Amino acid sequence: MAKIIVVGIGPGNKEDMTPVVCQAVAEADVVIGYKYYFQFITPFLREGTLCIDTGMKREKARAEQAFELAEQGKDVCVISSGDAGIYGMAPLIYEMKWERNSMIEIEVLPGISAFQKAASLLGAPVGHDFCTISLSDLMTPWERIEKRIRAAAVADFVTAVYNPKSEGRYWQLYRLKEIFLQERDSRTPVGFVRQAGRSEQQVTVTTLEAFDPEQVDMFTVILIGNSQTYCSGGKMVTPRGYYRETGTNAESLGQDIMIRSFQKIESELKDKDIPLDRKWALLHAIHTTADFEMEHLLWTDKEAVSRLYTLVRNGKIRTIVTDVTMAASGIRKGALQRLDVEVKCYLSDERVAVLAAEKSITRTQAGIRLAVEEHPDALFVFGNAPTALMELCELVRRGKASPSGIIAAPVGFVHVEESKYMAKPFVGIPKIIVEGRKGGSNLAATLTNAVLCYNDAEKMWPGRDV
Numbered sequence: 001m002a003k004i005i006v007v008g009i010g011p012g013n014k015e016d017m018t019p020v021v022c023q024a025v026a027e028a029d030v031v032i033g034y035k036y037y038f039q040f041i042t043p044f045l046r047e048g049t050l051c052i053d054t055g056m057k058r059e060k061a062r063a064e065q066a067f068e069l070a071e072q073g074k075d076v077c078v079i080s081s082g083d084a085g086i087y088g089m090a091p092l093i094y095e096m097k098w099e100r101n102s103m104i105e106i107e108v109l110p111g112i113s114a115f116q117k118a119a120s121l122l123g124a125p126v127g128h129d130f131c132t133i134s135l136s137d138l139m140t141p142w143e144r145i146e147k148r149i150r151a152a153a154v155a156d157f158v159t160a161v162y163n164p165k166s167e168g169r170y171w172q173l174y175r176l177k178e179i180f181l182q183e184r185d186s187r188t189p190v191g192f193v194r195q196a197g198r199s200e201q202q203v204t205v206t207t208l209e210a211f212d213p214e215q216v217d218m219f220t221v222i223l224i225g226n227s228q229t230y231c232s233g234g235k236m237v238t239p240r241g242y243y244r245e246t247g248t249n250a251e252s253l254g255q256d257i258m259i260r261s262f263q264k265i266e267s268e269l270k271d272k273d274i275p276l277d278r279k280w281a282l283l284h285a286i287h288t289t290a291d292f293e294m295e296h297l298l299w300t301d302k303e304a305v306s307r308l309y310t311l312v313r314n315g316k317i318r319t320i321v322t323d324v325t326m327a328a329s330g331i332r333k334g335a336l337q338r339l340d341v342e343v344k345c346y347l348s349d350e351r352v353a354v355l356a357a358e359k360s361i362t363r364t365q366a367g368i369r370l371a372v373e374e375h376p377d378a379l380f381v382f383g384n385a386p387t388a389l390m391e392l393c394e395l396v397r398r399g400k401a402s403p404s405g406i407i408a409a410p411v412g413f414v415h416v417e418e419s420k421y422m423a424k425p426f427v428g429i430p431k432i433i434v435e436g437r438k439g440g441s442n443l444a445a446t447l448t449n450a451v452l453c454y455n456d457a458e459k460m461w462p463g464r465d466v
Contacts, residue, residue: 002076003075003076003104003105004066004077004093004106005024005076005077006084006108006109007080007111008080008082008083008084008085008109009021009082010082010111011113011114012195012198013040016112017041017111018112021111025079026044026045029050029069030049030069030076031045031049031078032053032076034054034079034081035053037079038053038079050069050074052065057138062089063078063092067096071102083111085110086115087132087134090108094106114162115132119160121201122191122205123191124237124238125225125229125238126223128158128226128228128240128242130157130159131148131152131159132161133176135162135164136166137169153180156227158229161173161176161221164213164218164221164222165213165220166218173216173222177211177213180224184227185208185227186209187209188225188227188229189208189225190211190223190224191204191206194216194219195220205231205234223236227263230459232458239459255464259462261287262283266283276457276458277302277304277457278300278305281298281300282294282298284447285298285434288446300432300433301427301431304405304430304432305432305454306454308379308451309454311379312339312341315340317404318341319343319344319375319378319379320336320344321345321371322343322344322345322380322383322441322444323345323381323385324345324347324364324383324384325347325348328445329445330442330445330448331445331448332465334464336452341452344371344375345367346370347364349367351366351370352370355369362388364385368380369391369395376401379404379406380403382407382439382444383411386415386419386420387415388410389406389408389419389420389422389423390418390419392406393419393422396429405430406432407432407433407451408423408434408444409440409447411439411440416436417437432447
């Protein structure tokens with residue numbers, strides 16, 4: 001008995017057609033499809049095959065012709081671009097079979113969908129749960145489409161957008177962007193591919209905020225990442241899980257908890273558009289203190305965290321000096337080993353007590369004097385003693401110290417605020433400062449850890465060394 005085979009011919013490149021689809025096209029008595037798609041299957045047609053091509057919006061007529069010819073005993077191949085079951089002819093063929101009460105056998109052969117081809121060109125953006133949404137409101141009311149858009153945005157699906165624009169459909173994509181910006185970070189990666197797999201192919205990666213609907217036409221597929229999607233080397237990547245799978249050992253569980261905490265903190269920040277550099281340090285500070293006032297108290301030089309990380313990564317910072325041992329103990333040993341950095345605290349050095357007595361200064365001041373003599377270009381970290389920070393500032397002014405950076409979080413009520421004011425004027429030194437009277441060794445240590453793991457900031461993946 002004759003049958004109808006509904007095939008997906010892929011996005012428009014013969015190399016992307018499956019062998020079974022090529023065989024079906026070659027063996028068919030009749031091939032029916034939208035006229036634009038015949039250029040992609042011509043090499044596989046055998047001589048004498050009847051080709052019936054029609055224009056846009058003629059899907060029902062094509063289905064009717066397929067059944068009429070199949071009922072005459074011909075093997076009919078109905079072609080769709082991409083996959084025939086995704087916005088293609090397969091559902092309509094089955095509906096018509098039941099409507100006609102036809103005994104014609106139906107077979108559907110899958111093809112590479114447009115969003116799959118676009119995804120491969122963009123990198124790996126659909127590594128986790130995803131959905132596809134068509135903006136065509138010819139057969140679906142816009143009210144329902146908009147509900148689906150918002151649901152996808154709220155549920156954090158990676159979202160593929162089909163039929164984004166046409167001659168009469170010009171505003172819908174702007175509305176989609178508006179809805180996603182209400183629910184997603186403005187820096188969410190967005191990729192779009194025009195004419196995927198064809199000679200006119202164009203691939204673009206941008207952000208949700210920078211995405212320009214005017215660059216899109218009806219031949220474009222758009223992929224909007226989820227909250228975990230990131231860009232690296234011009235490619236979009238969505239991890240298979242949210243941050244990482246929770247392991248059974250303490251290290252994996254600790255990182256999983258920290259990651260979830262960061263996600264919660266980020267959702268509660270008042271300012272959603274903080275530069276990543278400052279946000280990374282801020283999330284560490286709030287995670288350690290549970291104090292959202294840090295959003296106002298944390299002060300950083302522009303790109304201080306990334307600048308300090310670059311100095312560490314490039315071997316320019318080999319030593320971190322802390323004012324007290326508690327601050328030193330909170331700096332992650334795994335990060336220090338990975339980056340070949342040592343932490344030194346001079347407070348227990350036997351020379352400190354002697355120097356403090358001789359000069360009538362605090363032991364932390366004496367420790368900083370000794371540290372500057374041996375490591376004048378270290379990264380200096382303060383979590384307790386304002387006098388130690390003041391000592392470093394005085395040595396910088398006198399040209400005896402040239403620190404690579406300063407992390408200032410001394411805590412208390414006497415000279416604390418003044419010590420932080422004293423550090424700010426050194427414009428050539430990248431600084432991270434907790435303003436006011438708040439601070440502490442744990443806070444100083446976590447800000448240091450934020451620097452040492454800044455390469456995980458883009459993926460929002462804290463706690464690698466927990």
